[in-house]
Amino acid sequence: MNTGRSESIGVISRNASNPGFAVALDGIMAVGAGAGISVIVAGTEYDIDLERAAIEHLLSRRVDALVVSPSHRAVTEPLHSAYDAGVPIVLWERRVDGLDVPVVQSDMSGAGRVVGRHLRSLGHRRVGYISTFPHAVPYRLGDEVGSTEISDRLQSIYSVFAQGGGRPSTDLVRFPARTSAAIQQAVVELLDEDDPPTALIASDAQIGLETLTVLRSRGVSIPDELSLIMFEDPPWASLVSPPLTVVVQPTYDMGRMAAEVALASIGTETRLQRLPVFPADLVLRDSVGPARH
Structure with missing residues (x-):
């Protein structure tokens, strides 16, 4: 006591x-x-x-x-x-x-819906999401991830694409280990998919930085070839070229x-x-x- x-x-x-x-x-x-x-x-x-x-x-x-x-x-x-x-x-x-x-x-469910609607309005249908929170099996819409914060985001983002009988691209959700090498490998695997994402969402600033590292090393043009959104807004996010679209709280x-x-x-x-x-x-x-x- x-x-x-x-x-x-x-x-x-x-x-x-x-x-x-x-x-x-x-x-x-x-x-x-x-x-x-x-x-x-x-x-x-x-x-x-x-x-x-x-x-x-x-x-x-x-x-x-x-x-x-x-x-x-x-x-x-x-x-x-x-x-x-x-x-x-x-x-x-x-x-x-x-x-x-x-x-x-903060209202991650509301933010996720805004993110999903914005991407859908721009014609995106293949949207990837990278989080380092451990999740042992492929993500399916409605799954409970060990982090309620991540669950709220994933559920709200991909539900937007499921509306009207659409097919959400949950096959593009990845949960690598929290190391630079593992995160970068997850990005590479997504880029090399037969039907790759047209937009990627980084779950935090570390993932966003590792994603940028891979995209630049492969010469991927943002946003012409791939759009990128990041949850968190560290100071560098507005200083890189192009400045990153972010979710802030x-x-x-x-x-x-x-x-x-x-x-x-x-x-x-x-x-x-x-x-x-x-x-x-x-x-x-x-x-x-x-x-x-």
């Missing part, structure tokens, strides 16, 4: 090197500093064993609350243990099965809310209501054009 106050909160990120997380952490730390609360950060690199170890370590430090970006929606034992120990938990971006705690998230404000909700949860038995969902917007730049025929 968590007894006494340590005047600290723990933050567990699935990918501490992600530029978006750094922005969120700025928001979390700004709230912590204003309240005189220390912020202790741990990373898991999408490894459930590292997540379990991070939770145990932070509980041993007697943190007053946890902000957690979970590794997998269905592997819930470590988080349930913390919850049962009386530690307030706020989830970051991803929901966890069976854990009814506040979730700070108010990451700093989301970080602030996560910290504020975590602090408000300390020392109360009252269950917080569900949090409002933040917007996620498609920012159109020059990397998307009409489908080549």
Whole structure:
């Protein structure tokens, strides 16, 4: 049982090197500093064993609350243990099965529909998506991926193409390991398909960068030969040529809310209501054009 106050909160990120997380952490730390609360950060690199170890370590430090970006929606034992120990938990971006705690998230379903409709309006029908979240079998529309965030995106994007009896190109969804070599190989395999994509969607900035590396090495013209969209908007996305079309969310404000909700949860038995969902917007730049025929 968590007894006494340590005047600290723990933050567990699935990918501490992600530029978006750094922005969120700025928001979390700004709230912590204003309240005189220390912020202790741990990373898991999408490894459930590292997540379990991070939770145990932070509980041993007697943190007053946890902000957690979970590794997998269905592997819930470590988080349930913390919850049962009386530690307030706020989830970051991803929901966890069976854990009814506040979730700070943006509207990825809405953003996915906007992305799908925009691509369809430009004549795209063969649309690929690359995520490094582990998924052992080929993706089919309606599948539950271990990340609710990725599930929401895939379901909403490809449902657009399934409307009216259409055939969504879910055969172009890839889940490589989170290494440069594996991501680049996934891009190469998609480009070499008998019926290759006319548009690719990168699930985050690392995947987007590796995708650009392959496209440039093969002389693929963006967007004349292939359109490219990326979830996340790191500073370089608007500086490359052509600048990338991206999906953005108010990451700093989301970080602030996560910290504020975590602090408000300390020392109360009252269950917080569900949090409002933040917007996620498609920012159109020059990397998307009409489908080549």
